[in-house]
Amino acid sequence: MEMPSALIEVVRNARRVVVLTGAGVSAESGIPTFRDAQTGLWARYDPEELASPRAFKRNPKLVWQWYQWRRDLCAGSTPNPGHFALVEMERRIPEFTLVTQNVDGLHALAGSRQLLELHGNIGRYICYDRRHPVTGWEPTDELPPRCPICHSLVRPDVVWFGEQLDAIVINRAAVAAERCDIFFSIGTSSIVYPAALLPQLALEHGAIFVEVNPNPTPLTRFADFVLQAPSGVALPALVQTVWPEVDSGS
Numbered sequence: 647m648e649m650p651s652a653l654i655e656v657v658r659n660a661r662r663v664v665v666l667t668g669a670g671v672s673a674e675s676g677i678p679t680f681r682d683a684q685t686g687l688w689a690r691y692d693p694e695e696l697a698s699p700r701a702f703k704r705n706p707k708l709v710w711q712w713y714q715w716r717r718d719l720c721a722g723s724t725p726n727p728g729h730f731a732l733v734e735m736e737r738r739i740p741e742f743t744l745v746t747q748n749v750d751g752l753h754a755l756a757g758s759r760q761l762l763e764l765h766g767n768i769g770r771y772i773c774y775d776r777r778h779p780v781t782g783w784e785p786t787d788e789l790p791p792r793c794p795i796c797h798s799l800v801r802p803d804v805v806w807f808g809e810q811l812d813a814i815v816i817n818r819a820a821v822a823a824e825r826c827d828i829f830f831s832i833g834t835s836s837i838v839y840p841a842a843l844l845p846q847l848a849l850e851h852g853a854i855f856v857e858v859n860p861n862p863t864p865l866t867r868f869a870d871f872v873l874q875a876p877s878g879v880a881l882p883a884l885v886q887t888v889w890p891e892v893d894s895g896s
């Protein structure tokens with residue numbers, strides 16, 4: 647894949663890079679995105695009906711089962727070349743922060759270290775009433791199971807619509823965005839806030855903005871560079887071009 651020479655130059659010289667990823671990065675691992683027309687989960691399910699405290703209160707079993715299905719899907723998936731290319735970038739850039747909206751855990755599995763999971767992680771559980779971390783429960787026919795400490799219902803440790811993001815995590819992401827030389831927005835539709843504010847913060851502070859997405863988004867027109875391709879293709883190509891010594895098999 648052809649890379650703009652100006653982009654190669656800025657990436658090679660960058661000292662501080664922030665990457666924001668969304669569901670598109672995991673599409674090539676077989677995890678459907680949320681909003682892509684044909685494969686999107688939410689073509690079949692209304693997200694507001696499932697990913698909100700209101701939905702959980704109304705029908706906790708349905709929400710639990712939907713997340714169980716997604717959790718099994720994530721657990722059976724492996725990182726793709728896009729995830730691994732981001733690990734290579736982190737090794738070569740002095741200050742690198744990966745901010746993800748994904749809850750699938752694939753960045754960590756690939757080996758990314760400086761990682762901020764804005765929307766939580768589907769592999770962890772907390773209880774609904776008191777947010778106790780829950781790692782196990784008595785076998786039960788009742789779904790969802792109950793917290794061993796306070797007996798409230800167990801839920802996934804993800805951020806639902808209408809809920810606040812962890813203040814420490816979003817603040818760290820915002821500070822990194824304000825300080826970076828280059829901000830990459832990869833595989834996200836850029837319509838869910840506050841995540842979508844991060845590229846805007848970076849732009850206001852003079853960062854170069856790069857978008858990697860086969861489709862346009864509301865932020866495409868602000869991009870200095872657009873790699874209009876799947877991240878599993880574009881990111882390994884970028885890494886190979888900027889650092890030709892990198893072994894593509896890693």
Ligand code: OAD
Binds near residue numbers: 697836861875
């Ligand atoms: P979306 O489903 O909204 O967007 C996925 C994006 O990935 C789209 O812009 C696609 O064009 C792009 N895409 C598809 N395949 C790709 C590929 N192979 N490589 C690169 N890009 C590709 O997913 P998000 O933007 O992540 O939040 O959605 C943001 C948040 O909305 C999610 O974290 C979730 C949802 O509500 C919560 O659950 C709180």
